[in-house]
Amino acid sequence: MKEMIIWPAYIDIKRTKNEGRKVPKEFAVANPKLKDIADKIKKMGLEHSIEIKKSYPMEPWEICGYIKVKLDKNTSKLQILKEISKNMK
Template sequence: MRTIIWPAYIDSERTKKDGRRISKEDAVSAPKIREINKAAQKLHLNPEVEKYKSYSRSWWESSGRVIVDKSNTKKETLIKISNMIKGMRS
């Protein structure tokens, strides 16, 4: 089973209404597709990048998305990816 990860899901600068799916404490500031892809690779989630897709709540931005294997719940997967990005940034 696969699941879609939009950067908005883990962006600490967005509100829940704007699409953030995890708490601000768990989220990261302005995540990039390449960071999400790299984090998913390190977590062995078999990522597949689609660069030119637009998130429906911000259709004017071509933010892209990453499709990954689903091993846990979507929220757990988002938190793991976010934590991995935090580790890569520091």
Template sequence: MASMATAWNPGKKHSERERWICIYPAYINSKKTLAEGRRIPKDKAVENPTHQEIRDVLSAAGMKVGVENKLYSRERSKELLYRGRIRIQLKSDDGTPLNPAFPSRDSVMLHLGQMIPQLKSRLGKQGSSDPSQSQSGSGASKKKGKGRR
């Protein structure tokens, strides 16, 4: 058990999973504050991203990705929706970036903020929310009528 929590070893190669960077969905969640763990500007963040969406975007970008069943320490909710930690191999064994487009952790998070809203699953949700708004508008008028009785 003690071997699992070993000190950082500079001898480990970048290709070993322990050296891959970690990204939690909270890092790019526009609903979170900086104190709650958001790490990129709010205007570049995404509303409630999931670890599946992060994995899909990074896999499409050609990165080596691993998903772990971990919960972010600052996350208040213990629901399955908020679980998931993504590990990404950022550098090759000689220390150079695997993908020149992503030299740093911040560049990966900003890329996620741009690409997640363009996913088909997200576009479908936005399209289906328009009809529901018109329905909720008519439902709201019915509720007002009941309240006046």
């Protein structure tokens, strides 16, 4: 098992790749909320924990939180992010 951090910015359609978006625009969503992402991860059956009082490193002044997800070693970060954002549309 490996752990992966998911920030809402990773799937935010308003962000560019340089601003932290990790998925292609066709997979990105508008205004992703931590709770919504956590709900989708839970529906996917993945073990996770939520860290609420954390700020995204590219925006240290804004506290948005992140989710720590436990994954199989064979699962890629991009694969999971696409699946999460696909489920949010």
